Amino acid sequence: MISAKIRIKVGSMELEYEGDPAFLTGGIEALLTTMGDLAGRIPNEPAQAAGIAIANSPPSELAGFHFSTNTIAAHLDAKTGPELVICAMAQLELVQGKSSSSRSEILAEMKSATTYFNTNIASNLSKSLSNLTKAKRINQVGAGSYSLSASEKKKVEVKVAEID
Template sequence: MSIAKIRIKLGALELEYEGEPAFLTDGLPDLLERVSSLSDQVAPPVDETNASGTHQTAALPEMSPLGEKVMTLTSNSVAARLDVKSGADLIICALATLEIFGGKAGVSKKEIQTEMKQAKSYFQAGHINNFGKNMATALKAKKINQLGADSYALSAAERRQLEARLADAE
């Protein structure tokens, strides 16, 4: 039995297929038409630094592909809406900003620390000094997951809760 492979990339949208060769003749034209229409609705790739090399919080399009309004918030605004009180809270805030508004998945410690510093009204140098302890607190509370050696993400339950809280605060 032979297997066909195809990979299509249109801007930020990428699709990969591996399976029956018959699909390439029977289903591919229809798939290409659908992917083409979706590519107009997908946000362009996000650049996290501006021309001067300063970190920028990513902006999403005004409307999602489902036609829902999409909010764009900075780390400082997210921290205010989540009423950040501790270093662990600020880590969760940074992850929420990067994942929900930046579209990132699997964030490194360095990226988290950089985003924490963007919440200027809430960030304190002690948050970096106690970063390991604060990460352990968030992990133990199952608010974040460790995906790899240096890759972290919000837990699914925490992300749903934060999305609801941020939407309610609008």
């Protein structure tokens, strides 16, 4: 069976479609018109076009990110333990689609960045998490559970989206 796959971004809206190519010949123009109209009216809010709710999809499906922590750290120019924490959390949230991550998940992801990880970074993880929380770059959502703050997530998303 022939399948078509497209990804469209208009303003703050993004739509990914994979399926029957007949949709592309019959409905694509109407969809683009609707998305353009909506983008003009509500450019800073996630939108729903033609009954398609994109807000329920995990971030990795919307953004299409498939990068390792090593790659993210390289492009974010990570030089310190706290910067590697941010890169690991970006991988967990933007690539794996997690809404929050445990300390052990963050550490495991940091260890996967073999180019940047060393034992000193691991021994200072508690301090890094505490300082990042105080700086409002990450949120502690529960005992030993963390997520990127909304502002940090936006910053990282922009940088990760620029990776070739």
